[in-house]
Amino acid sequence: MNPAAARAPYEELPRGPLDDGHVEALWCYRSASSQPQWVLPDGRMDLVAHCLPTEDGALSGVWLALAGPCDVPGTMVARAGQISLGVRFRIGWGGACLRVDPAALRNRVLVGREVVRQTGIDADSILKAPTVPDLRDALVAAVRAASARARPGAGHARAMAAIEVVQAAPPEARLQSAQDGVASRTLRRDVLAAAGLPLRCLAGIVRFQRAMRLLKAGDVDTLGALAFEAGFSDQAHMTREFRRFGGFTPSLPREAPIVG
Structure with a gap:
């Protein structure tokens, strides 16, 4: 073998x-x-x-x-x-x-x-x-x-500061604080240049991935609890984001390898 x-x-x-x-x-x-x-x-x-x-x-x-x-x-x-x-x-x-x-x-x-x-x-x-x-x-x-060789500038530093905030769970509660102190147009430009995706989209992906980890670990008993723990505003919000980022509902996720 x-x-x-x-x-x-x-x-x-x-x-x-x-x-x-x-x-x-x-x-x-x-x-x-x-x-x-x-x-x-x-x-x-x-x-x-x-x-x-x-x-x-x-x-x-x-x-x-x-x-x-x-x-x-x-x-x-x-x-x-x-x-x-x-x-x-x-x-x-x-x-x-x-x-x-x-x-x-x-x-x-x-x-x-x-x-x-x-x-x-x-x-x-x-x-x-x-x-x-x-x-x-x-x-x-x-x-x-x-x-x-990476030599990022001030814009990248601003973007990374905002990204680090939304990566803290729950991301929805922290999205506004990530935007505080920086002009919205400037931050949008900085985050797109650094990550290639808008900050709000990144926050949604972080939330979706957190929900997937909770499902895999079996740490929640109901979909309502899953929505709360992952940082969604409610169960309907979670279902919409699962369809957007996964193409399925949270009641029956597909098995997915973590590959790029």
């Missing part, structure tokens, strides 16, 4: 030298089949190296993808046996580290040479990696170098 086949399809790996302030997770996803995988929006950006390992562990092909911030659900189709190694940036940091415009990548995925062209990362060691461990190390090194 192949040891990799016994592992969970998705796992988060130690981040090692990656900047904790910029990077949320280093993850690995192993596809057992070519069935589409449901992907839910989380407002983040992911740089992903996909590969097809052979039976002896060598890589027969490596290609890059850059997933922009999403506010709609989608699907990812992977080849059977494909391994994907990804770096998930914290909200607001993908664009700053990779020097791309997050708003231009909203609900988009760049693939192959276009990733290198737009980000300018040194991809040679990634694309030529002989094994999965080498690929992981090359991806980490490339992201670490990109992260070290």
